[in-house]
Amino acid sequence: MTANANVRPGSDEPSADAAGPVDPSRAVAVVGTGTMGQGIAQVALLAGHPVRLYDSAPGRAAEAVAAVGGRLDRLVEKGRLDAAERDAALARLHAADALAELAGAALVVEAIVERLDVKQRLFADLEDVVGADAVLATNTSSLSVTAIAGGLRLPGRFVGLHFFNPAPLLPLVEVVSGFATDPATATRAYETARRWGKTPVRCTDTPGFIVNRIARPFYAEALRVHEEGVADPATIDAALRESGGFRMGPFELTDLIGQDVNEAVTRSVWDSFHQDPKFTPSLAQRRLVESGRLGRKSGHGWFSYAEGAGRPEPHTAAPAKAPERITVRGGLGPAEQLVGLVEEAGITVVREEGETGGIELPSGALLRLADGRTSFERPQEKIVHFDLALDYAAAGRIVLSAREGIPAEALDEAVGLFQALGKQVSVIGDVPGMIVARTVAMLVDLAADAVERGVATAEDVDTAMRLGVNYPAGPLEWGARIGFRRACSLLIQMHKRYPTGRYAPSVALARRGYAEPAEESR
Numbered sequence: 079m080t081a082n083a084n085v086r087p088g089s090d091e092p093s094a095d096a097a098g099p100v101d102p103s104r105a106v107a108v109v110g111t112g113t114m115g116q117g118i119a120q121v122a123l124l125a126g127h128p129v130r131l132y133d134s135a136p137g138r139a140a141e142a143v144a145a146v147g148g149r150l151d152r153l154v155e156k157g158r159l160d161a162a163e164r165d166a167a168l169a170r171l172h173a174a175d176a177l178a179e180l181a182g183a184a185l186v187v188e189a190i191v192e193r194l195d196v197k198q199r200l201f202a203d204l205e206d207v208v209g210a211d212a213v214l215a216t217n218t219s220s221l222s223v224t225a226i227a228g229g230l231r232l233p234g235r236f237v238g239l240h241f242f243n244p245a246p247l248l249p250l251v252e253v254v255s256g257f258a259t260d261p262a263t264a265t266r267a268y269e270t271a272r273r274w275g276k277t278p279v280r281c282t283d284t285p286g287f288i289v290n291r292i293a294r295p296f297y298a299e300a301l302r303v304h305e306e307g308v309a310d311p312a313t314i315d316a317a318l319r320e321s322g323g324f325r326m327g328p329f330e331l332t333d334l335i336g337q338d339v340n341e342a343v344t345r346s347v348w349d350s351f352h353q354d355p356k357f358t359p360s361l362a363q364r365r366l367v368e369s370g371r372l373g374r375k376s377g378h379g380w381f382s383y384a385e386g387a388g389r390p391e392p393h394t395a396a397p398a399k400a401p402e403r404i405t406v407r408g409g410l411g412p413a414e415q416l417v418g419l420v421e422e423a424g425i426t427v428v429r430e431e432g433e434t435g436g437i438e439l440p441s442g443a444l445l446r447l448a449d450g451r452t453s454f455e456r457p458q459e460k461i462v463h464f465d466l467a468l469d470y471a472a473a474g475r476i477v478l479s480a481r482e483g484i485p486a487e488a489l490d491e492a493v494g495l496f497q498a499l500g501k502q503v504s505v506i507g508d509v510p511g512m513i514v515a516r517t518v519a520m521l522v523d524l525a526a527d528a529v530e531r532g533v534a535t536a537e538d539v540d541t542a543m544r545l546g547v548n549y550p551a552g553p554l555e556w557g558a559r560i561g562f563r564r565a566c567s568l569l570i571q572m573h574k575r576y577p578t579g580r581y582a583p584s585v586a587l588a589r590r591g592y593a594e595p596a597e598e599s600r
Contacts, residue, residue, distance in 0.1 A: 097265040099273040100213070102126035104184035107174070109133070109200060111142035114217060115189040117245030117305070120146050123167045124159075124188075124246075125274040130183065131176040134190075139173035144170060149246070181207050187239055189217040195398075197226045200454035205231055205490075213263055213270075215239035219290060220346045220555050223256035223283040234260035237267045241276075241288060242367065242546055249277040250545040254285045254484040274475065277545055279538035285350030288534050289546035290343055292553060293355055295520030297340060300513070301360035308507025316392035317504060320475035323468035323550035329380040333373035338365050345365045355580040356452070356524070392475075398490040400428060400432040407434035412560040413447045415470045416499075423498045439495070445487030448512035449564075450571025453480040462492045463508075466515035468550050475502045477513055510572050516555055519565040519572075523587045525553035526562070531584035557590070566591035 086554065100106065105475070106122040108115050111133040118186050123129045123146070132147075133139045147168055153159035176182055186204055188197060201214055204303020208214070214236045216226055217541050227236035238254025251271040255264045257279045271278040280290045300314045309317075315327020332340045341363050348357040365373075366379065373379030381390055403426040406417055415520040416437070421427050443460035453461035462484070465477040476496040480489055506512075511519065557565055572581035583591075 080105055090521050093563065097262040099266065100127070100184045101136075102273075104128075104281040105130055105180075105182050107132060107180040107186040108127075108189060109177075109180075109186060109204075110189035110190065110191075110217075110432075111138045111514055114241065114245060116146050116149070116189050117144050117243065118189060118217065118241055119171070120149055121241075121276070121522040122161075122185075123171055126170075126446040128172070130172050130174045130180055132177060132180060139175070143171055143173045144251055165378065168264075169469045177203055177207055183208055183212055185213045185215065185267075187215045187217055190236035192220055194221050194225055197553040199228065201236070201403060202229055210235075211239065213266055213526075217241055217269060220343060222285075222350075223254045224258065227256050227258060232259035236265050237263050238283065238287070239271065241268050248545070249275075250289075250542060251276045252287045252289065252542065252546075253278050253280050254283055254287055255280070255423065257595065259588070273332070273508055277541065279542045281534040281542075282532060284528070284531075284533045286343070286347040286519040288528065288539055288542040291347060291549050292524045292528060292539065292543060293520060294344060295346060295517055295524065296324070296547075297328045297332060297363075298358070299517040299520055301362055303506075303509055303516075304329075304505070305360065305362050305514055306509055309513065312390035313477075313504050313506065314513055314595045316464060316475055317477045317513040318390070318517065318589050319475060320502070321465055321467045321473045322517070323472075325548045325550075332363070333379035333381060333383075335370045335373070335388070336375055337363060341367050355578045356520075358580065360419070363535070370526050393506070394475075395478075395493045395497075395503040395505050398494035398497060400425060400494035401440050401491050402430065404495065405430055405438040405442060407436055407438055411435065411564055412466065413445060413464070413470065419470060420495070423497060425495070437457065437495075439488065439491040441485065441488045443484070443491060445492055445495070448479075448515035448573075449569070450511045450516070450568040450575075452481070452510050452575070453479070453484070454508050457481065457483075460484055462489060463512060464492070465494070465512040466518060468514075468556075470499075472514050473501060475504060477504045477506060478506050479506050479512055510575050511568055515568060516572065518560065519551075519568045520581075521549075521553040521571060522557035522562065522565045523562075523584050524555065526590055527584035529554070530584075530589070540573045557587075561591075561594060562587060563591035563594045572578040579584060 105128040107130045109132050119129050121129055130138045131142050150164045154161055167266045173384045216238055219234045220345045223238040229232040237259050240252040242248040242250050253332050275524050279438055303309055311329035315329050318324045318327045344359045351357055358510055371378045374383050377383050405428045407430050443462055445462050445464055448463050448465050460478045467473040478492055496503050540555050543549045543552050566583045569583040570580045
């Protein structure tokens with residue numbers, strides 16, 4: 079192994095003064111030449127590094143070099159890169175025919191098959207090749223960084239460097255510290271990713287890291303609502319897009335990702351957490367995978383992608399007459415914005431003090447924001463629940479639910495009220511927590527729990543969820559907006575109806591909730 083000034087005297091481990099970014103004059107090696115490997119190589123190449131691509135399959139590295147060259151050509155055609163920069167980059171890009179050719183690399187990033195034994199063998203071989211100052215990194219999305227490094231002589235220089243696909247476009251990189259990762263190594267990886275123009279976040283080695291751990295409820299709650307038979311996939315997607323502000327609904331998104339891929343990640347996180355009910359996979363999704371309906375890549379998933387197949391439409395209520403007057407009893411919490419919108423629509427609003435927290439319609443029906451309860455539990459009351467929205471002014475759709483047998487007049491008034499605000503309305507079955515509210519509450523719960531357990535800081539959690547999966551707000555930001563006490567209360571109510579532990583709020587969420595003044599949750 080080569081001597082290096084950054085190694086502590088008497089030790090083979092890198093020292094703290096090695097914590098700056100990898101110098102652009104030093105080579106970066108990428109092992110694995112699939113889509114992700116090529117993307118990471120492109121990022122390092124355009125940051126100025128010499129890059130060596132290696133693949134165990136003969137000829138694959140040379141093919142990847144040509145593919146990266148094609149990517150750079152397209153950037154030139156689009157005016158995002160000038161020809162001289164492309165030529166200089168291509169001169170720094172080389173295919174390696176043997177692992178020994180990576181000897182001079184300052185950073186090696188692995189992007190091979192997601193098998194622990196294969197990755198362990200690779201890094202054991204790399205230890206015999208690279209210098210003691212080299213950082214070894216895995217791009218794994220599902221395996222334990224600690225386990226991959228478990229057999230290394232120098233596990234302190236090993237770190238997770240999880241890019242998101244496509245790596246050249248998506249800014250987020252999760253920098254994952256295993257149990258034995260030296261802090262200087264994690265800092266060096268973090269600073270390198272930042273120098274490459276990425277937005278890195280730090281996290282500890284936990285199943286799913288930040289994004290794949292916290293994102294599970296976005297899929298799971300939609301699947302649960304569908305499994306209960308109260309709403310179809312197109313309507314659930316529309317609710318989360320048009321009311322929740324998410325870029326895509328979970329059914330169309332899993333069709334894009336691949337049902338097999340999404341279900342495998344869910345199952346991996348569930349198994350890694352010893353089958354914690356908060357991460358329980360969906361039987362409906364399992365049946366979809368078993369049937370071969372994997373999404374866009376197979377031509378059929380939740381939706382059909384056959385030629386000429388139309389996009390399924392969400393359930394939308396027929397036009398109804400708006401009430402001329404409503405009474406707002408108590409505070410509406412995160413739905414308080416509705417009062418001004420109703421007044422702007424020319425509907426008279428009467429305010430009355432109290433703890434009810436709802437909108438009384440002329441028929442005597444009460445509109446209540448989803449709180450984890452169902453309306454069938456109070457058959458003597460005419461309760462119509464409406465769902466949470468990220469921004470009620472911007473929302474294009476509002477979802478309502480009510481028990482069977484509620485007077486048609488009451489439901490029509492509720493539909494007409496929101497239609498008068500310019501919203502489309504979907505009416506679904508009577509389900510606790512509705513769609514957006516229960517999803518957001520679960521995201522907030524998992525985020526709060528991750529922060530309290532030291533997985534990542536609150537800022538890094540919110541950054542990761544905004545950039546990694548394009549959420550309209552970070553879950554902790556959203557929790558502060560709606561009230562942690564309200565989110566906790568909703569989950570407590572849902573836990574009463576589903577006493578499996580899935581909805582039992584974490585101690586972290588309860589702690590945040592009870593730290594808030596009670597009136598904020600009304």
